[in-house]
Amino acid sequence: xxxxxxxxxxxxxxxxxxxxxxxxxxxxxxxxxxxxxxxxxxxxxxxxxxxxxxxxxxxxxxxxxxxxxxxxxxxxxxxxxxxxxxxxxxxxxxxxxxxxxxxxxxxxxxxxxxxxxxxxxxxxxxxxxxxxxxxxxxxxxxxxxxxxxxxxxxxxxxxxxxxxxxxxxxxxxxxxxxxxxxxxxxxxxxxxxxxxxxxxxxxxxxxxxxxxxxxxxxxxxxxxxxxxxxxxxxxxxxxxxxxxxxxxxxxxxxxxxxxxxxxxxxxxxxxxxxxxxxxxxxxxxxxxxxxxxxxxxxxxxxxxxxxxxxxxxxxxxxxxxxxxxxxxxxxxxxxxxxxxxxxxxxxxxxxxxxxxxxxxxxxxxxxxxxxxxxxxxxxxxxxxxxxxxxxxxxxxx
Numbered sequence: 001x002x003x004x005x006x007x008x009x010x011x012x013x014x015x016x017x018x019x020x021x022x023x024x025x026x027x028x029x030x031x032x033x034x035x036x037x038x039x040x041x042x043x044x045x046x047x048x049x050x051x052x053x054x055x056x057x058x059x060x061x062x063x064x065x066x067x068x069x070x071x072x073x074x075x076x077x078x079x080x081x082x083x084x085x086x087x088x089x090x091x092x093x094x095x096x097x098x099x100x101x102x103x104x105x106x107x108x109x110x111x112x113x114x115x116x117x118x119x120x121x122x123x124x125x126x127x128x129x130x131x132x133x134x135x136x137x138x139x140x141x142x143x144x145x146x147x148x149x150x151x152x153x154x155x156x157x158x159x160x161x162x163x164x165x166x167x168x169x170x171x172x173x174x175x176x177x178x179x180x181x182x183x184x185x186x187x188x189x190x191x192x193x194x195x196x197x198x199x200x201x202x203x204x205x206x207x208x209x210x211x212x213x214x215x216x217x218x219x220x221x222x223x224x225x226x227x228x229x230x231x232x233x234x235x236x237x238x239x240x241x242x243x244x245x246x247x248x249x250x251x252x253x254x255x256x257x258x259x260x261x262x263x264x265x266x267x268x269x270x271x272x273x274x275x276x277x278x279x280x281x282x283x284x285x286x287x288x289x290x291x292x293x294x295x296x297x298x299x300x301x302x303x304x305x306x307x308x309x310x311x312x313x314x315x316x317x318x319x320x321x322x323x324x325x326x327x328x329x330x331x332x333x334x335x336x337x338x339x340x341x342x343x344x345x346x347x348x349x350x351x352x353x354x355x356x357x358x359x360x361x362x363x364x365x366x367x368x369x370x371x372x373x374x375x376x377x378x379x380x381x382x383x384x385x386x387x388x389x390x391x392x393x394x395x396x397x
Contacts, residue, residue, distance in 0.1 A: 007179055012123035017114030018069040018098035020076045023047055027055055029062045030119055038119075042111060047075070052082040059088060068118040070095045070110075071126060075240045080128065089123040091118065098123070108255070127297060129282045136252045137279040143245040144276070150238045153231050157184070160227045165218030171211045172201075176235070179205045189222050249275055259283040262352045265359040266345055267321045268313025276305050277346075283353055291350040295343055306342030313341060318364035327367055 019026040025045045033039035043058065045051040059067065067083060068091040069076050083090055089256065104113050114153060117123050129137065134173070154176055158169055168183065169175045176184075182200040191197060198212035203267075204210070253260055256278055263274035280301045281294060288294035299306075313321035314329075321341055328337035352359060365367075380390045 009121075010119055012066050012119045014063045015063075015118045016066050016067045017111040017116075017118060018067060019049075019081065019110040020069050020072050020079050022075055025052070025055060025079055026109065026111045027058070028109065028115045029059065029064060030112075030115045031062055031064070040112065042109065042116070047078060049082065050077075052079055055079075056086045056088065059083070060086070065089060065245055066091065066118060068093060068114050068123055070098060070114070074350050084131075090128070091123060092212055093123050094126055127282075127287050132252065132255065133279065133282045136249065136256075136275070138277045139245055139252060140279040143242060143249065146238055146242050146245065150235060150242065153235050153238065157228060157231045157235075160224055160231070161218075161220075163225040164220040165217040165219055167218070168212075169270070171208050171215045172205055178202055181232070183216065184228055184232060188225045188232070188259045190225070192220060205252075216247075253278065256283050258356075259353055262356075262358055263349055266309075266348055266352070267316050267319040267359070267361060268309040268311075269345060269349075270309075270312070273305055273309050277302060277349055281349070283342055285350055285354040288350065291347040294350045295346050298346060299343070302346065303339075303342065306345055307338045309345050310338040310341035313345070314338070320362035320364065320366050323364045365374050 008311045015031075016027055016029045018028075023046065025047060026042065027045060028040060028042045030038055030040050030251070041062075043055075045055040066089045069079060071092050071094060080090060080092070098114065098117070100366045101117060114123075158175060161168055161175070166187070168180060172180050174180060179201045182202075183197050186197055186200060195215040197216045198209050201209065201212055253275055259278055260271065260274045263269050263277055264271055269277070281288075281298050285294070288297065310321070310325065313319065314325040316322045321344060324344060325337050325341045326338050332340075348359060351357075380392070383390050
């Protein structure tokens with residue numbers, strides 16, 4: 001324990017810095033000391049729940065009003081959650097940002113350095129969503145992984161069929177649709193007659209019976225049957241898990257249904273994409289002063305879903321985002337154009353959530369109209385610079 005006199009402006013009188021590791025937390029508390037100085041004390045706690053509760057009790061006893069910790073892997077989360085439940089004001093900071101701040105002495109521990117920076121207002125906190133949004137994020141991220149696993153399993157089935165000489169995907173648009181699954185189940189059960197297999201087709205696929213008979217003739221063996229049987233069982237399990245997650249997401253997002261529906265009005269953004277966006281950024285845009293702040297923070301987390309939304313928007317008709325995509329694609333290529341449109345979608349999301357409104361599309365002819373306005377303004381400015389007074393009058397129809 002030591003006392004010192006601070007000559008730098010003090011913004012947080014009672015604060016603490018935490019150096020979080022897997023098995024222990026080093027905590028440094030800095031509070032007012034005698035004769036206008038500062039008192040500092042460092043203690044170490046285990047990361048077991050009992051240790052974190054003891055940490056919370058010590059912070060409360062010292063009257064600490066704000067606590068800062070670095071985002072170190074996953075280790076900070078249990079500490080954050082325990083302190084959050086006890087109403088402690090918390091700040092999470094980026095370790096790289098802390099390292100570049102000047103003035104640190106070599107003998108100052110991480111926890112003490114964080115506390116000193118916090119008390120002088122030199123730290124910028126990272127966004128940590130509230131508990132309900134964190135739960136939604138866990139659900140949507142897990143759902144995404146299961147959907148990816150489902151896609152990989154579908155590809156595995158098609159590779160197995162290709163190996164067996166079964167060309168079902170050359171005739172049926174969806175190998176794992178109702179008709180396709182019936183044929184696969186029959187193959188697994190031992191049926192090899194192409195005509196019998198083709199008769200399992202339903203709906204419009206029955207118009208392609210001759211092609212199906214050709215496609216279903218191959219060298220499908222018991223080995224292929226085992227692989228397909230296991231894959232189909234895995235797919236069924238994944239589909240059940242995804243459905244359960246969908247149901248739970250619907251329950252958790254209920255308080256944010258209005259925000260989800262607002263995002264759903266953006267061209268290219270469907271219900272599930274809107275849920276994912278809310279799960280990553282929340283609905284309170286006051287934590288992001290501008291749309292640019294949101295874009296710089298969320299781009300790395302939402303990049304993939306935003307690009308998917310951009311591709312969907314590009315396929316829409318007579319929309320601003322579609323026009324933007326094709327305008328950019330001609331200059332910088334389709335991939336970069338999709339990224340740019342994804343950025344626009346995120347900016348639009350910020351404005352909708354900030355202003356509590358639905359999306360109003362500018363129209364597919366927006367750039368044509370804008371370019372015409374700009375050309376007219378340039379022409380008028382040039383004539384005025386030459387000393388002419390310009391009056392514009394539209395041509396008679």
